[in-house]
Amino acid sequence: MATLTGSKIIVVGGSSGIGLGVAAAALESGAEAVIVGRSADKLKAAEKRLAGAGRVRSLAADMANEADVARLFEEVGAFDHLVVTAGTPPPNYPIGEADMAFVRQFVDGKLIGAVMLAKHAVRTLKQDGSMTFTSGINKDRPPVPGGSVVSAIAGSFTYFARALALELSPTRVNIVSPGWVDTEMWDEIVGEAKAGYFDQMGARIPARKIATPADVAPAYLYLMQSEFMTGETLHIDGGQRLI
Numbered sequence: 001m002a003t004l005t006g007s008k009i010i011v012v013g014g015s016s017g018i019g020l021g022v023a024a025a026a027l028e029s030g031a032e033a034v035i036v037g038r039s040a041d042k043l044k045a046a047e048k049r050l051a052g053a054g055r056v057r058s059l060a061a062d063m064a065n066e067a068d069v070a071r072l073f074e075e076v077g078a079f080d081h082l083v084v085t086a087g088t089p090p091p092n093y094p095i096g097e098a099d100m101a102f103v104r105q106f107v108d109g110k111l112i113g114a115v116m117l118a119k120h121a122v123r124t125l126k127q128d129g130s131m132t133f134t135s136g137i138n139k140d141r142p143p144v145p146g147g148s149v150v151s152a153i154a155g156s157f158t159y160f161a162r163a164l165a166l167e168l169s170p171t172r173v174n175i176v177s178p179g180w181v182d183t184e185m186w187d188e189i190v191g192e193a194k195a196g197y198f199d200q201m202g203a204r205i206p207a208r209k210i211a212t213p214a215d216v217a218p219a220y221l222y223l224m225q226s227e228f229m230t231g232e233t234l235h236i237d238g239g240q241r242l243i
């Protein structure tokens with residue numbers, strides 16, 4: 001396993017939720033972290049929470065905007081690992097009622113954004129480094145009704161990584177697929193009902209709890225460090241796919 005000490009890691013989505021957890025774990029491992037999100041305020045607050053002994057900086061960029069993405073990599077320069085956890089709440093309409101503007105915005109932010117990040121990252125990502133993207137349990141256990149779009153997008157990441165792992169070799173490309181994780185995204189989607197959802201699901205899944213970002217961050221660290229993992233989708237869901 002390669003060490004992360006002294007390596008430079010870009011975490012797109014690092015101002016909140018899973019990405020903030022990955023940034024914290026990377027800093028603990030001695031890495032330097034560049035956290036990226038759209039909101040400068042959220043980034044500043046996250047930087048404060050991370051207090052990474054001078055090893056954390058933030059950069060505002062929208063991964064759905066190619067000029068932003070290009071600028072991001074120009075400003076950071078050479079780096080070792082790209083982690084992408086960014087995402088927004090998915091569409092949840094039955095297909096017959098799909099709001100196509102919202103669907104396109106979601107696909108742009110999540111899938112096209114990932115393609116643009118990969119496109120521009122290759123210029124400055126070290127050859128022996130890695131890219132790790134995020135899919136999720138929705139591809140395996142789609143919410144019904146309304147789960148078809150997020151399920152399709154999450155599923156596509158597995159094949160994105162397999163193809164890119166071949167194309168970019170020896171650079172490694174992988175996916176983390178989390179189950180439910182207690183993050184700000186849930187507050188946005190279900191508000192106060194979150195506690196009820198989590199109590200119910202937490203009692204049902206084999207791990208008997210809902211993950212925190214700290215519970216899933218080690219999957220990202222492992223994929224960055226393991227020199228033999230590439231083209232893989234690593235599930236970390238407490239057994240949620242089994243129920």
Ligand SMILES: NC(=O)c1ccc[n+]([C@@H]2O[C@H](COP(=O)([O-])OP(=O)(O)OC[C@H]3O[C@@H](n4cnc5c(N)ncnc54)[C@H](OP(=O)(O)O)[C@@H]3O)[C@@H](O)[C@H]2O)c1
Pocket residue numbers: 012013014015016017018019036037038039040042061062063064085086087088109113134135136137138177178179180181182183184185186
């Ligand atoms: N939480 C779960 O239960 C769960 C389970 C499985 C999979 N996932 C997936 O994991 C990903 C992260 O979820 P999370 O729960 O950590 O969400 P979160 O707490 O809402 O964090 C999302 C992060 O992404 C950033 N972001 C969103 N859109 C962006 C864009 N266009 N460009 C740059 N940054 C952007 C946000 O900052 P700004 O808003 O400032 O841009 C924020 O830092 C999502 O794709 C989600 O679908 C989550």
